[in-house]
Amino acid sequence: MKRALSYLGLxxxxxxxxxxxxxxxxxxxxxxxxxxxxxPVPSPVSTENFRAVFGGHNDFGRxxxxxxxxxxxxxxxxxxxGVFTAYALARLDFRFKNAxxxxxxxxxxxxxVSQLVPLLKLFxxxxxxxxxxxxxxxxxxxxxxxxVWLLTAFxxxxxxxxxxxxxxxxxxxxxxxxxxxxxxxxxxxFTTAILTFIAAWNEFLIALSMVNxxxxxxxxxxxxxxxxxxxxxxxxGTQMAAGVIVTVPLIVVVLVFQRRIVAGLTAGGVK
Amino acid sequence: MSTEVNxxxxxxxxxxxxxxxxxxxxxxxxxxxxxxxxxxRRMAALLLSPTLLVLAMVVGYPVVAGLRESLYTRGSGLxxxxxxxxxxxxxxxxxxxxxFQGDRADAFWNAFTNTTFFTLTTVTLETVIGVGMALIMxxxxxxxxxxxxxxxxxxAIPTAISGLLWRWIFQADGAANAVLGHQVLxxxxxxxxxxxxxxxxxxxxxxxxxxxxxxGLQMIPREVHEAAKVDGASTLQxxxxxTLPLIRPALLVAILFRMLDVLRMxxxxxxxxxxxxxxxxxxxxxxxxxxxxxxxGSAAAYATLLFAYIALIAYLFxxxxxxxxxxxxxxxxxxxxxxxxxAKR
Numbered sequence: 001m002k003r004a005l006s007y008l009g010l011x012x013x014x015x016x017x018x019x020x021x022x023x024x025x026x027x028x029x030x031x032x033x034x035x036x037x038x039x040p041v042p043s044p045v046s047t048e049n050f051r052a053v054f055g056g057h058n059d060f061g062r063x064x065x066x067x068x069x070x071x072x073x074x075x076x077x078x079x080x081x082g083v084f085t086a087y088a089l090a091r092l093d094f095r096f097k098n099a100x101x102x103x104x105x106x107x108x109x110x111x112x113v114s115q116l117v118p119l120l121k122l123f124x125x126x127x128x129x130x131x132x133x134x135x136x137x138x139x140x141x142x143x144x145x146x147x148v149w150l151l152t153a154f155x156x157x158x159x160x161x162x163x164x165x166x167x168x169x170x171x172x173x174x175x176x177x178x179x180x181x182x183x184x185x186x187x188x189x190f191t192t193a194i195l196t197f198i199a200a201w202n203e204f205l206i207a208l209s210m211v212n213x214x215x216x217x218x219x220x221x222x223x224x225x226x227x228x229x230x231x232x233x234x235x236x237g238t239q240m241a242a243g244v245i246v247t248v249p250l251i252v253v254v255l256v257f258q259r260r261i262v263a264g265l266t267a268g269g270v271k
Numbered sequence: 272m273s274t275e276v277n278x279x280x281x282x283x284x285x286x287x288x289x290x291x292x293x294x295x296x297x298x299x300x301x302x303x304x305x306x307x308x309x310x311x312r313r314m315a316a317l318l319l320s321p322t323l324l325v326l327a328m329v330v331g332y333p334v335v336a337g338l339r340e341s342l343y344t345r346g347s348g349l350x351x352x353x354x355x356x357x358x359x360x361x362x363x364x365x366x367x368x369x370x371f372q373g374d375r376a377d378a379f380w381n382a383f384t385n386t387t388f389f390t391l392t393t394v395t396l397e398t399v400i401g402v403g404m405a406l407i408m409x410x411x412x413x414x415x416x417x418x419x420x421x422x423x424x425x426x427a428i429p430t431a432i433s434g435l436l437w438r439w440i441f442q443a444d445g446a447a448n449a450v451l452g453h454q455v456l457x458x459x460x461x462x463x464x465x466x467x468x469x470x471x472x473x474x475x476x477x478x479x480x481x482x483x484x485x486x487g488l489q490m491i492p493r494e495v496h497e498a499a500k501v502d503g504a505s506t507l508q509x510x511x512x513x514t515l516p517l518i519r520p521a522l523l524v525a526i527l528f529r530m531l532d533v534l535r536m537x538x539x540x541x542x543x544x545x546x547x548x549x550x551x552x553x554x555x556x557x558x559x560x561x562x563x564x565x566x567x568g569s570a571a572a573y574a575t576l577l578f579a580y581i582a583l584i585a586y587l588f589x590x591x592x593x594x595x596x597x598x599x600x601x602x603x604x605x606x607x608x609x610x611x612x613x614a615k616r
Contacts, residue, residue: 009407010418016404017421017478021428023446024436038449081321088318092311100319107330109528111535111581113555114574115329117562118336141329148322202429204538205555209563220431224542236439243432250427255420262419265479266486 021247028241035237049241060242062215063222067246069132070207070218071200074139075193078147083189086151087181091160101152108145112205115141120209134210135218139200147196153267154188191264194257198250219246334578341366341571366572379573381549382557383580388465389553390533393472398526400473401480406510408481409488419485422478430475434542437471441543458543464550468540475539476529483525487518527588534581554580 030037031046053060088094089101119138128134158181166176207218217225223242226235254261343359344366370379404422408415425433440446441457448454457467491514499509537559540551546560554577561570 003412006407006410006412007414010411010414013404013407013481014418014421016474017425020433020436020440020474021424023440027439036444038446081325084318085322088315092315092318094312094315097315100323103326104322107326109531109581109585110330111555111574111577113535113537113558113562114337114571114578115333117558117567117570117574118333118340119329120562121340121567122336137329140325141333144322144325144329198427202431204429204431204542205559209559220429224431224435234438236435236442239435240439243428243435246432247428251424254423254427258416258420258423261423262482262486266483 024240024243024247027237028244030237032235032237049237050245052235052238053242053245058222058226058238058242059214060219060222060245063217063219064245066132066216067201067219070135070139071197071203073132074136074143074200075147075197077136078140078143078196079189079193082144082147082151082192085148086155087177089148089152090155090158104145104148108142108149110141112138112142116206116209123210128210130211130213130216132216135203135207138206138210139203142203143196143200146199147192150192150195150264150267151188154192154264155185157188157267158184187260188264191257191260194253194261195264198254201250337571337574340567341575342568344568345565362568366568367576370569370572370576378552378557379576382552382554385465385551386534386536386553386555386577386580389468389472389536390530392469393476393533394526394529396469396473397477397480397529398522400477401525402484402522404478404481405484405488408485419482422482425475426479426482428475430538431542433471433475434539437467437474438543441467458545460544460548460550462550464544464548468543468551471543472533472536472539476532480522480525480529483521484518487521488514491517523588523592527585530588531581531585534584535577 026040026042027035028049029042029045029047031042031044031048032052034042034046052058089097115138123129123134160181162184163176163180166180167173171179202220203218204220204224207221211217211221214222214225219242223239223246226239226242342361342363344362345359369375408418411418428436438458442448443454443456443458447457455463457463495513495517496509499513504512535555536553537555540548540553541556544551546552546556554573558570558573558577561567561573
């Protein structure tokens with residue numbers, strides 16, 4: 001009895017999480033003329049919506065490329081900078097350590113729009129509007145604290161006694177760091193990379209404000225601005241198909257590295 | 272693994288001290304303790320500076336520039352001699368006072384109320400549903416990993432995409448109305464629009480709270496529950512007096528982060544309902560709208576007010592409920608200090 005109840009509960013949780021996503025997939029696979037059909041499975045199945053995503057005025061391939069560039073560079077940069085800071089915060093003992101940690105957290109709480117307004121004005125003045133750097137630079141404001149915070153949480157769990165042992169055995173501090181700590185820290189760095197990439201990939205406000213030319217839009221902005229053939233009604237079928245294209249790779253990555261990501265989320269406690 | 276490290280580490284602690292002292296005396300005549308500390312401090316400064324520099328540029332500078340911006344107004348005016356003057360003009364607190372006058376006061380208080388209302392409702396619902404999910408998953412015998420995987424799906428979907436998805440579900444002839452068997456105009460301006468935003472937001476983020484709480488639940492030793500059971504505590508009592516206090520720290524941090532996130536909400540109402548819709552306009556949307564219309568001064572004033580509001584809420588939350596965000600760090604530091612003392616002895 002208790003077992004049956006627990007399965008029922010699990011099923012309820014799974015349905016709650018997956019039903020809307022399932023609806024997105026189903027709607028994407030309908031023919032455009034069946035769009036308002038509310039049946040639970042598409043019949044007949046059609047890839048017309050997916051073809052529409054890349055055809056016509058939408059130019060979605062370019063938008064995907066833009067997203068990869070912006071999120072990729074943001075992630076790479078924050079990791080390179082963040083790794084050193086996180087190492088210092090996790091490993092070294094110095095004054096102001098809590099102050100620095102507090103500052104990093106305070107910046108994650110910062111409302112994006114109060115960073116955006118002055119930067120929008122500045123970038124207009126220096127003609128950065130419609131460039132990648134106009135999206136990457138503000139993104140660092142949320143991506144860098146996030147990755148420093150996550151990396152610090154991971155690095156704290158490392159067995160630093162091993163590093164000391166290596167130094168006793170004659171390694172310099174740099175060697176000990178490279179040969180002992182880096183390989184052990186790699187999984188945490190990798191998880192942080194995934195989480196930061198997802199955060200940057202999902203960004204909307206900055207990308208929406210810093211760009212007004214279509215060929216520079218990132219995927220999330222481009223999808224929200226899709227126009228139908230007639231131009232007036234919202235092309236939901238195409239938008240759902242584009243949503244599936246943007247989301248499925250993320251979900252696959254998330255499922256493959258599920259354990260790591262859960263560890264990262266619970267260690268960091270931030271989004 | 273861990274016992275192995277420990278047995279190896281304990282003799283090492285003694286030899287490490289001698290090792291350090293040997294190197295220190297070989298390299299410099301300075302007394303060993305202060306030399307090591309100073310080196311460590313210098314290294315910390317070196318390692319921290321890139322991050323602090325970047326944050327100063329991409330966050331620190333905009334804060335200061337935004338504060339300055341909010342005291343200026345842009346545009347052309349006539350000077351005393353009747354010439355057109357272009358550029359920024361210092362106007363003091365005019366940008367702030369004009370927010371609280373006339374029609375714009377209504378718009379501000381409407382956005383303020385919406386933001387607060389969304390924060391209270393979504394965070395409450397998310398916490399209740401998230402804790403419920405975590406309890407269900409903890410009770411599970413099998414299939415927990417499958418459900419944990421599905422819980423990550425709403426989290427991974429970009430907010431803007433989930434806004435579109437829910438806009439589609441909430442269409443007049445969409446799935447929500449078909450399920451309800453009742454026509455509700457969700458995406459028109461009105462109370463159902465608020466409800467639509469709340470539903471979409473709770474759907475996306477309550478699994479996340481569930482995940483955090485589940486991690487907290489799994490750290491509670493089973494003996495604690497068994498002891499409470501032996502003492503005659505009912506299921507409800509065990510939840511209220513054993514489980515909740517033990518997951519409280521993790522839960523408070525999660526709630527704080529969620530609150531700060533909802534307070535700056537933009538993507539979801541903007542995509543799901545649209546900008547400039549009275550029923551769902553938030554403070555971020557108001558500031559954004561001003562900025563895209565090139566009224567930077569008043570946009571900066573809105574943004575500053577939002578910033579102050581968020582800072583106030585964060586401060587009150589930490590003060591009143593004692594959410595200890597960097598407590599873990601402090602603890603780790605004290606442990607390290609204790610270990611060093613022990614090693615010296």
